[in-house]
Amino acid sequence: MIDLGQHAEFIIWGYLGVAVAVVALVGYVLWDGRRVKAKLAALEAQGIRRRSESVN
Amino acid sequence: MTQENLASAAPKANWFSRLAHPGQFLAWSRYLIVPLAVAVVVLFGLGLWFAIFNSPADYQMGDTVRLMYVHVPNAWLSQLVYGVMAVAALGTLVWRHPLADVSAKAAAPLGATFTALALYTGSLWGRPTWGTFWEWDGRMTSTLVMLLIYLGIIALWRAFDDQLKAGRIVAVVTLVGAINIPVIKFSVDWWQTLHQPSSVLTADGPRMPGSILTPLLLMMLAFTLLFALLQVLAMRTEILRRRATSLERQAALR
Amino acid sequence: MRAFGALVVRDLRLATRIGGEALTLVLFFVMIGVVVPFAIGPDSAQLGKLAPGIVWIAAFLSMLLGLDRLFRADDEDGSLRLFRHASIGMPMLVLAKMLAHWLLTALPLILASPILAVMLSMSMEDWLRAMMSLLLGTPALVGFGTLGAAVTVSLKRGGLIAPVLILPLCVPVLIFGVGAITGLGTAQAMVFLAALSLVTCAFSPLFAALALRLAED
Numbered sequence A: 001m002i003d004l005g006q007h008a009e010f011i012i013w014g015y016l017g018v019a020v021a022v023v024a025l026v027g028y029v030l031w032d033g034r035r036v037k038a039k040l041a042a043l044e045a046q047g048i049r050r051r052s053e054s055v056n
Numbered sequence B: 001m002t003q004e005n006l007a008s009a010a011p012k013a014n015w016f017s018r019l020a021h022p023g024q025f026l027a028w029s030r031y032l033i034v035p036l037a038v039a040v041v042v043l044f045g046l047g048l049w050f051a052i053f054n055s056p057a058d059y060q061m062g063d064t065v066r067l068m069y070v071h072v073p074n075a076w077l078s079q080l081v082y083g084v085m086a087v088a089a090l091g092t093l094v095w096r097h098p099l100a101d102v103s104a105k106a107a108a109p110l111g112a113t114f115t116a117l118a119l120y121t122g123s124l125w126g127r128p129t130w131g132t133f134w135e136w137d138g139r140m141t142s143t144l145v146m147l148l149i150y151l152g153i154i155a156l157w158r159a160f161d162d163q164l165k166a167g168r169i170v171a172v173v174t175l176v177g178a179i180n181i182p183v184i185k186f187s188v189d190w191w192q193t194l195h196q197p198s199s200v201l202t203a204d205g206p207r208m209p210g211s212i213l214t215p216l217l218l219m220m221l222a223f224t225l226l227f228a229l230l231q232v233l234a235m236r237t238e239i240l241r242r243r244a245t246s247l248e249r250q251a252a253l254r
Numbered sequence C: 001m002r003a004f005g006a007l008v009v010r011d012l013r014l015a016t017r018i019g020g021e022a023l024t025l026v027l028f029f030v031m032i033g034v035v036v037p038f039a040i041g042p043d044s045a046q047l048g049k050l051a052p053g054i055v056w057i058a059a060f061l062s063m064l065l066g067l068d069r070l071f072r073a074d075d076e077d078g079s080l081r082l083f084r085h086a087s088i089g090m091p092m093l094v095l096a097k098m099l100a101h102w103l104l105t106a107l108p109l110i111l112a113s114p115i116l117a118v119m120l121s122m123s124m125e126d127w128l129r130a131m132m133s134l135l136l137g138t139p140a141l142v143g144f145g146t147l148g149a150a151v152t153v154s155l156k157r158g159g160l161i162a163p164v165l166i167l168p169l170c171v172p173v174l175i176f177g178v179g180a181i182t183g184l185g186t187a188q189a190m191v192f193l194a195a196l197s198l199v200t201c202a203f204s205p206l207f208a209a210l211a212l213r214l215a216e217d
Helices: A010-044 B002-009 B013-018 B022-053 B065-093 B100-130 B138-159 B163-195 B210-253 C001-016 C022-040 C045-064 C070-078 C081-083 C088-120 C125-151 C158-181 C187-217
Strands: none
Touching: A010 B065, A010 B100, A010 B210, B013 B022, B022 B065, B022 B210, B022 C022, B065 B100, B065 B138, B065 B163, B065 B210, B100 B138, B100 B163, B100 B210, B138 B163, B138 C158, B163 C125, B163 C158, B163 C187, B210 C088, C001 C022, C001 C070, C001 C088, C022 C045, C045 C088, C045 C125, C045 C158, C070 C081, C070 C088, C070 C158, C081 C088, C081 C187, C088 C125, C125 C158, C125 C187, C158 C187
């Protein structure tokens, strides 16, 4: 293992915390996007769409 | 589903409307996602490798300098994102740019997270360096106040039903906050000089030879592009969300 | 000018009538002076040291307390909409309300400060500096508070969010306010306080009027 000096635990907690937060943030943004797209798909399935997207 | 429809339905137009028209934005922004994502992954990979394995310990601070590589990018982002929100606020109030409030709304939670991370990493950096997890020094205190401003803005977004009205009011708050942040910073620094005549904290930080600069710059770039990627994704989601809401309203009226 | 005065008098009358809160607000900070020693302990030396901070927290909280009524009642009964067409313009209206709010929340505090000073074991010099700092700094508090109230006027439970928005903005006022009392940087702090108050009172009506207009559209 690499030598991180006497304060290794702080460095590890620091990087871990940042990693967790970044992953959570990315996950949230992606999940939110998926949720909204699903809602739009559901609306489209019901036949509700914008005027510019009318089927005919 | 709607992606292809949107691209063909939106009117092809000049560069300005491509920036301003939500449909156009959706059309061209999707080409940013993959390149940004690739860049982010590569930069983080390189940055982490340099930060942890391929850079020396600072002769003053020891290995804890490695925390700087995650602390400084987050601190920088907390300011940058607020700057983005402030410009967006001007866009909403002064130029009525249609995408300005979308941009502001998308940026707020991102900025809050980066600010919180700046405090977290700063606190962990402080413990071995100064002896305590928290020190009411100028930078940490100002960052904490900035986090409160971010959270207040997010709360304000969520308090309004009408998101368009929210966008305008949040813009006013954002601008007032922007004017105030230098005042806050100044007052906190002044407060510091009153209460801490002998500076416990060395404000300078480590010296910056190239071997320390490299991981720092890599991580700064990685984080900044990460913000850009998330901002694009969140803006796209917000545009689609508003469409869904207005469609739901139409449906309810039937 | 007469319209301005009339607006101030109107707000004062509304607050001091039977259903109004003027007395409540005055009692509130006397209460703080009473409650805090119970929380901190009766040690005079310690209380004296903390007294400047407690006085300013009392000022801040009492300003927050009356904030909701600043615009909400008028918004609900439609008076705000009428005022928009008044001859003196929205920013002046906001300034009139700010003055009334200051008279109702800050002035009683300043007048009641001797009682607070005694209960918190402040020395005479400290108390005089406290009075001065309150005089110079409370207008800034009212300015920021008014901004928060204007921004949240159209929200049903906006009264809860307003303090969250206002607190970060008031940090400089608290810092300089307490700094002006504790003796080390008094002169500087007083100048900064005065500057903050002047700038805030000049610009807050403009921003608040803008926010009120945006809230109504």
